Amino acid sequence: MTVTPQTNTTLEGIAEALMGCSSVAICGHVSPDGDCLGSQLALAGALRKLGKRVFCLLAADEPVERTLAFLPGADTLMPAAGFGDYVECFVAVDVPTPERLGAADAVRRAAPLTVTVDHHAVPHAMSRLSYTDPDAAATAVLVWRLAVHLGVDRDAAIATCAYAGLMTDTGRFQYQNADAAAFAAAAEMVAAGADPGRVAREVYQNRSAASVRLEAAAIDHMELVADGAGAVSWLSLDDFAAAGAVRADAEPLIDVLRSIAGVRVACMLREQDGQVRGSLRAKDGTDVAALARELGGGGHVAAAGFTLDAPLDDAVALLRGRVAALAAAGEGA
Structure with a gap:
């Protein structure tokens, strides 16, 4: 990976910290895309396997894109505005700055532990624990690797969410970031149960x-x-x-x-x-x-x-x- 100014830990370090928390809120940026939602939901699925109380938040009170509503766990997403539950940890995925967290920034500031997993390089970290790899094709790839360090079975639901994030952020594997590491991760996700044909149909062949x-x-x-x-x-x-x-x-x-x-x-x-x-x-x-x-x-x-x-x-x-x-x-x- 490329070392970035805001990176101060490893995925192993983040996994260790998350395993010590009983309640976690996860949020991405406003107007979430496939990588943002896929990363959130994949991480939520992994943490729930560990028995954690997990809240998937939306930075703004706006509907999830219809083409992404099929993702496992999408029905658990809730607006951050008005969220009042205490959580031990706030995890920001696919978002590097507080401004892009919208209403969820209040939840971040109230949490004792804050974590960022991202692939957008910015000069300063907004979380106590931050891991950013701009060479990663998608944040979903980092979450996919994080799940290994959490020691959970990466099942079909987690794989589907991660694959959707990777597929959309590489533009159906057409963009310049569709490198060998991206294809290797995609192969792992498919082997774990992600269905490329179904994900492509839901996202790209489902226009209104x-x-x-x-x-x-x-x-x-x-x-x-x-x-x-x-x-x-x-x-x-x-x-x-x-x-x-x-x-x-x-x-x-x-x-x-x-x-x-x-x-x-x-x-x-x-x-x-x-x-x-x-x-x-x-x-x-x-x-x-x-x-x-x-x-x-x-x-x-x-x-x-x-x-x-x-x-x-x-x-x-x-x-x-x-x-x-x-x-x-x-x-x-």
Whole structure:
């Protein structure tokens, strides 16, 4: 692994600490994706096998994406807002900063022991025990390894959650992070009972009709910049209303832009709750996370996101120029 500034322990050390706790709360970032939820639920399943009282929290009071609701244990997820149970330990997975924990940060601050397991590198740790490996394709891979140190049987339910996290964070094993270690972990998960066909059907072949209608709007709004090396599109609240769509229906659309021949950097903007949420993707070594950080967000070199407190028109104008400059700079920018 790559040593990061916030790493101060090992997975073995975290396992030892967790085994000494009788109650644990686990939470990821706001608007949780497949890796976030898969990591939470896999770890919860492992800890419950040890007889621990486990609470899986949602950073914001928002529904779980329909395509992830099949994950074993998803029905146990509860909003962190209003959570009042005492827990000995708070575990943050797939989230590096308190701001991204939303309402769950209050639970973290109240817990005697705090733990982070993640693959997003940031300068400072927010937990007493922190393990971050940016070389890991997904946080779910780290949780999968953590379960070994907990000494539990990694059954089909745990494997399914971990596999879903790994599959989604590697873009169906298409992104640059789909390395030999990722495939080796996936093979272990499948051997333990994860069904790749079923997970793929639930996540990628389960789109709503509204999502397809929303895709048509995104294509209509799409602009190619930097001689076709960059693509930018956007969705307004009116687009969502016209399609009868919800936030989760927009999740697959960034990959539509990314799939266009010649496009190396893609940006998808969506209007929501008086803000604009942006997603960035790169096909090559272009560092879209650097741009996301400049805009107050973060992520990985090839996949990142941000939120702007700006009108949609202003956000589109800003990102049109920033994506064009990044795409024109070439690989490694």
